[in-house]
């Protein structure tokens with residue numbers, strides 16, 4: 001098995017795909033993770049954008065607000081600023097929010 | 113800001129027989145992207161089919177263009193609810209590529225440059241239903257729409273028509289891809305509104 005058939009973790013490109021990404025996201029159509037404040041406030045009682053998470057693909061730790069959010073897609077996709085691996089996906093399905101956090105090893109949340 | 117972006121321009125027409133349920137017409141061609149756009153030079157591009165036994169065949173750009181080319185006119189339907197009718201593409205039928213493949217697999221996992229994946233049953237790829245396309249409206253497929261080449265499976269929701277396609281992994285069991293692991297439907301027939309699994 002070569003390259004792509006060594007399947008990446010579900011939902012995310014491996015760090016090895018980085019080289020195909022062009023000039024480091026310049027000109028790409030993403031927002032910063034602060035834009036998740038509204039959607040996540042429908043689910044969590046505290047502001048999650050300051051939560052820091054460890055990327056399960058590359059190990060980098062960043063705040064949700066610092067990650068890259070792609071919104072022109074069937075669900076919002078938050079990607080790691082270091083390796084562009086998927087951190088989080090969230091979509092609305094009728095009266096439900098479907099939240100996929102598997103791209104994080106863990107999240108650290110200040111309880112104030 | 114809602115979770116689903118609904119900024120796409122479209123004209124609703126519930127009586128339009130070309131439109132599956134819940135869809136509206138888009139006159140433009142919205143660009144959906146769940147990640148960075150890979151920029152793949154044609155000189156570096158290859159397409160590979162790996163069978164369930166591990167044997168594989170691959171085509172570089174020249175070999176791919178040397179295969180019989182077909183012109184396709186098809187309606188496309190995005191799960192975010194826009195449809196674009198009568199789109200024009202040029203490319204190679206999956207039937208042509210599978211002429212050189214021996215397999216008893218029932219499923220494929222489609223792989224793209226950049227790491228995107230989607231699962232499609234072989235029955236939906238063969239029999240004149242799917243192509244690897246490299247032109248849209250007579251021009252080279254731009255990278256934001258999946259160039260150098262993308263899969264085109266117009267009878268399924270458009271997330272199955274993987275942009276920047278690089279290969280097919282043939283499998284006995286169905287392996288869910290990028291959106292399918294997020295709760296989207298394994299099959300994705302727009303006429304049956306197979307949006308969510």
Ligand SMILES: [Zn+2]
Nearest residue numbers: 055058080083
């Ligand atoms: Zn990472």
